[in-house]
Amino acid sequence: MNCEIINIGDELLIGQVVNTNAAWMAAELEKNNVHVAHVVTIADDLDDIKLSLDTACQRAQVVIITGGLGPTKDDITKQALCEYFGAKLVLHQPSFDNVADFFAKRGLPFSDVNRMQGMVPDCCEALLNKVGTAPGMWFERTDRIVVSLPGVPSEMQWLMTTYVLPKLQQRMGHEAILHKTILTCGIGESFLAAKIADWEDALPRNVRLAYLPDAGKVRLRLSAHGDNRNALQQLLDSELHKLLPQISEYIYGYDDDTFASVVGRLLLQRQQTLATAESCTGGTLAHRITEVAGASQYYKGGVVSYSNELKMNLLGVGRETLKTYGAVSEQTACEMALGCRERLQTDFAVATTGIAGPTGGTDEKPLGTVWIAVATPQGVSAQKYVFRTTRAQHQERTANQALFDLWQRLKTLQ
Amino acid sequence: MNCEIINIGDELLIGQVVNTNAAWMAAELEKNNVHVAHVVTIADDLDDIKLSLDTACQRAQVVIITGGLGPTKDDITKQALCEYFGAKLVLHQPSFDNVADFFAKRGLPFSDVNRMQGMVPDCCEALLNKVGTAPGMWFERTDRIVVSLPGVPSEMQWLMTTYVLPKLQQRMGHEAILHKTILTCGIGESFLAAKIADWEDALPRNVRLAYLPDAGKVRLRLSAHGDNRNALQQLLDSELHKLLPQISEYIYGYDDDTFASVVGRLLLQRQQTLATAESCTGGTLAHRITEVAGASQYYKGGVVSYSNELKMNLLGVGRETLKTYGAVSEQTACEMALGCRERLQTDFAVATTGIAGPTGGTDEKPLGTVWIAVATPQGVSAQKYVFRTTRAQHQERTANQALFDLWQRLKTLQ
Numbered sequence: 087m088n089c090e091i092i093n094i095g096d097e098l099l100i101g102q103v104v105n106t107n108a109a110w111m112a113a114e115l116e117k118n119n120v121h122v123a124h125v126v127t128i129a130d131d132l133d134d135i136k137l138s139l140d141t142a143c144q145r146a147q148v149v150i151i152t153g154g155l156g157p158t159k160d161d162i163t164k165q166a167l168c169e170y171f172g173a174k175l176v177l178h179q180p181s182f183d184n185v186a187d188f189f190a191k192r193g194l195p196f197s198d199v200n201r202m203q204g205m206v207p208d209c210c211e212a213l214l215n216k217v218g219t220a221p222g223m224w225f226e227r228t229d230r231i232v233v234s235l236p237g238v239p240s241e242m243q244w245l246m247t248t249y250v251l252p253k254l255q256q257r258m259g260h261e262a263i264l265h266k267t268i269l270t271c272g273i274g275e276s277f278l279a280a281k282i283a284d285w286e287d288a289l290p291r292n293v294r295l296a297y298l299p300d301a302g303k304v305r306l307r308l309s310a311h312g313d314n315r316n317a318l319q320q321l322l323d324s325e326l327h328k329l330l331p332q333i334s335e336y337i338y339g340y341d342d343d344t345f346a347s348v349v350g351r352l353l354l355q356r357q358q359t360l361a362t363a364e365s366c367t368g369g370t371l372a373h374r375i376t377e378v379a380g381a382s383q384y385y386k387g388g389v390v391s392y393s394n395e396l397k398m399n400l401l402g403v404g405r406e407t408l409k410t411y412g413a414v415s416e417q418t419a420c421e422m423a424l425g426c427r428e429r430l431q432t433d434f435a436v437a438t439t440g441i442a443g444p445t446g447g448t449d450e451k452p453l454g455t456v457w458i459a460v461a462t463p464q465g466v467s468a469q470k471y472v473f474r475t476t477r478a479q480h481q482e483r484t485a486n487q488a489l490f491d492l493w494q495r496l497k498t499l500q
Numbered sequence: 501m502n503c504e505i506i507n508i509g510d511e512l513l514i515g516q517v518v519n520t521n522a523a524w525m526a527a528e529l530e531k532n533n534v535h536v537a538h539v540v541t542i543a544d545d546l547d548d549i550k551l552s553l554d555t556a557c558q559r560a561q562v563v564i565i566t567g568g569l570g571p572t573k574d575d576i577t578k579q580a581l582c583e584y585f586g587a588k589l590v591l592h593q594p595s596f597d598n599v600a601d602f603f604a605k606r607g608l609p610f611s612d613v614n615r616m617q618g619m620v621p622d623c624c625e626a627l628l629n630k631v632g633t634a635p636g637m638w639f640e641r642t643d644r645i646v647v648s649l650p651g652v653p654s655e656m657q658w659l660m661t662t663y664v665l666p667k668l669q670q671r672m673g674h675e676a677i678l679h680k681t682i683l684t685c686g687i688g689e690s691f692l693a694a695k696i697a698d699w700e701d702a703l704p705r706n707v708r709l710a711y712l713p714d715a716g717k718v719r720l721r722l723s724a725h726g727d728n729r730n731a732l733q734q735l736l737d738s739e740l741h742k743l744l745p746q747i748s749e750y751i752y753g754y755d756d757d758t759f760a761s762v763v764g765r766l767l768l769q770r771q772q773t774l775a776t777a778e779s780c781t782g783g784t785l786a787h788r789i790t791e792v793a794g795a796s797q798y799y800k801g802g803v804v805s806y807s808n809e810l811k812m813n814l815l816g817v818g819r820e821t822l823k824t825y826g827a828v829s830e831q832t833a834c835e836m837a838l839g840c841r842e843r844l845q846t847d848f849a850v851a852t853t854g855i856a857g858p859t860g861g862t863d864e865k866p867l868g869t870v871w872i873a874v875a876t877p878q879g880v881s882a883q884k885y886v887f888r889t890t891r892a893q894h895q896e897r898t899a900n901q902a903l904f905d906l907w908q909r910l911k912t913l914q
Contacts, residue, residue: 098522098523098526098539099537099538099539099824100524100526100527100530100536100710101522101523101524101526101527101528101529101530102523102524102712103523104518104519104520104522105519105522105523105539106513106514106518107520108518108519108541108884109512109515109516109517109519110515110517112512112513112515113514113515114512114514114515116513116515121513122513122514122515123543123548124513124540124541124542124755125512125519125540125541126538126539126540126541127514127522127538127539127540128537128538129537134537140552141874169766182711212702224911226755242761258858264890265514265733267516274608275570275571275572275611276571276572276611277608279571279572279573279607279613280611280613286573290673295574296511296574297570297572297574297575298511298512298516298517299570299652300652307510307511307516339890340505354671362783362804364783364786364834368786368787368789368790368795368799369783369784369785369787369788369789369790369802369804370783370787370790371783372778372782372783372786372787372804373782373783373787373895374783375782375783376750376781376782376784376804376806376890377782377785377892379857379859379891381782381806382551382806382807385782385806386805386807386809386810387803387804387807387810387814388783388803388806389799389802389803389804389814390783390786390790390802390803390804391796391798391801392790392799392800392801392802393796393800393801394846396800396801396844397801399843399844400801400803400814400843406692406852411730425559429813429814430810430813430814431809443793444793445793465884473655474605475631476654477791478791479654479792481787481790481791482716489502
């Protein structure tokens with residue numbers, strides 16, 4: 087089943103709001119075997135709405151529209167739908183009662199424009215919105231389904247989950263789609279592609295491979311289409327079985343895993359603890375770790391030792407070390423990690439120290455240079471990297487790399 | 501000048517990646533007086549790319565495409581552009597050298613697929629990509645401009661800023677456009693609008709005002725259009741001169757300022773220093789502060805005291821305090837801030853402690869509760885907030901609020 091999403095709203099076209107609705111809807115539809123081929127963002131413009139609707143109905147079986155259902159003058163989606171379907175507005179009593187109730191509960195006056203929110207085109211099925219005021223609308227004409235939903239993310243999501251996805255499921259044939267995403271790090275997209283070219287060329291026609299590169303990582307997404315879900319799962323498993331040995335050293339996880347979640351899972355399993363000592367990443371590493379719910383079970387905390395003074399006072403880095411080798415050096419990184427592990431009393435500690443920029447580079451230590459050290463119960467070691475990027479990306483890439491280095495050490499200690 | 505954005509990428513259509521490129525591009529284009537009427541997201545599909553390009557060229561003067569320029573097999577935008585323009589690929593020596601240099605610097609072998617990245621259609625102007633490997637491409641046919649850019653946000657942004665926006669500006673004739681954005685906090689959009697209604701109504705015709713609300717903040721963007729840049733600047737200055745006194749108490753900065761940069765500038769001016777003590781924000785606050793280039797001049801560092809043990813050992817929070825009032829309390833927050841200020845020897849310290857979720861709330865301290873304390877040379881005070889959001893948003897909002905609270909204290913100490 088093919089679907090087109092039309093997001094209506096001037097705020098999307100001037101970049102004021104990022105279109106998160108499209109991603110949420112696409113992910114949910116995809117999980118339900120509904121394939122989104124186009125996402126179109128347009129203004130609150132009557133002609134453009136009708137034209138886009140017409141184009142969408144020519145190439146998709148299901149068209150889902152969001153936005154333009156509010157009570158103000160610039161919200162004209164309902165009018166466009168009436169004109170497109172040759173319908174007129176009629177009262178939908180449950181929606182009307184719902185809006186009236188909404189205003190009564192908040193002690194707000196109930197105006198004519200609010201009254202309008204209880205009206206829907208006479209050719210649609212109204213979808214009662216219990217988390218807001220604007221009802222959803224479900225239209226069918228010949229073999230096309232058109233759905234109109236409010237643009238407020240929470241309302242759109244509730245209406246999708248409550249009505250739209252279950253109703254689409256009912257309509258579906260037996261086509262199934264399965265995905266598996268393999269997360270790799272430490273190898274560039276082109277090298278990865280060259281390494282698995284033979285395997286990729288031999289993939290069955292109903293299995294597609296996509297490369298999704300992002301800041302030093304490459305995600306490989308395998309998608310399989312077919313009639314029989316079990317057979318598809320077996321097919322995917324068998325292809326994975328051939329692929330994985332070829333790139334096992336680069337794989338750190340699957341699907342929604344992150345470095346931080348993978349590291350966290352390992353530490354939790356082994357009941358071990360972690361601390362961080364950050365200079366150039368300035369909290370980014372701790373931030374990534376504590377984004378994972380439950381991180382407090384293995385992450386004790388960390389020190390952001392931005393100044394040399396704090397590197398000495400809080401982590402015990404030697405004054406001589408800083409003087410002789412500088413803050414951005416293997417020696418300082420190692421002493422930071424060791425001091426952190428000892429003073430924060432954890433099994434592992436990771437330290438970062440580098441030159442994130444935009445200034446501060448020298449010939450010997452160019453901008454982007456960073457040392458990452460990992461202290462373990464067995465000792466400490468550090469690695470140098472040079473990330474020639476913006477300051478923000480440098481912090482991000484260093485934090486990623488630090489988690490990857492830690493993960494590699496954790497693996498070898500298994 | 502009208503523009504259509506085409507974002508290419510299967511990952512966008514299955515909701516794996518949120519389309520942030522479109523919002524960034526639309527905002528930058530809008531600032532340059534280029535109006536985005538359509539954003540279209542499509543798959544890495546040859547026919548669909550050509551068809552969408554054709555449709556876009558029929559309704560927009562400028563078409564900007566992102567994505568599908570990587571070295572792997574699923575990246576087919578270049579092929580589609582060749583077919584659409586009837587062009588063939590030729591070597592672009594600077595881009596080729598750039599790619600070769602990129603691999604040489606990293607000590608990586610240079611493969612045939614990488615070589616391909618130095619090739620561009622013979623009818624385009626190649627835009628040398630100094631922050632990545634895939635060059636941008638600028639096509640012109642009759643009165644239409646088509647630009648193809650990589651989908652990696654940092655590379656797209658660099659190419660837009662370096663080439664595309666300046667080149668578009670040249671085409672716009674002599675029309676100059678100047679912007680000034682005033683950043684306000686602590687007043688809602690409608691109250692702000694009412695407060696400055698007289699001034700807004702009296703604005704000259706060539707000056708436009710836009711309200712850009714976002715999470716408790718409202719940005720006011722003034723845009724002036726005209727022939728003479730100096731005259732425009734004077735006009736903007738004179739309008740600002742009238743506006744600012746009316747809303748001065750709500751203004752925290754201008755243009756690209758953030759809470760972190762504004763706080764940083766104040767500290768730098770006064771040659772004072774800052775440290776952070778974070779529990780629930782887990783590094784997010786330090787991360788925000790160190791995102792600002794030059795933060796090392798006033799930010800000494802911080803402690804992420806995720807465990808109670810570290811709150812005691814690194815910050816000197818009393819065992820009795822934790823036992824009597826709990827980790828999420830006014831007392832603990834204040835002791836964290838005071839201990840941090842004292843041990844890290846700074847003028848100011850900010851502390852956060854709360855329940856970010858998704859679990860851990862109680863009746864007395866519901867999920868989302870957070871205490872933020874600010875220690876100054878004059879003493880310490882704390883404030884309670886309840887942010888009922890996701891874990892990630894809780895960390896973000898708390899970090900923002902902490903910086904805002906600090907900024908307010910800094911102002912009163914002027």
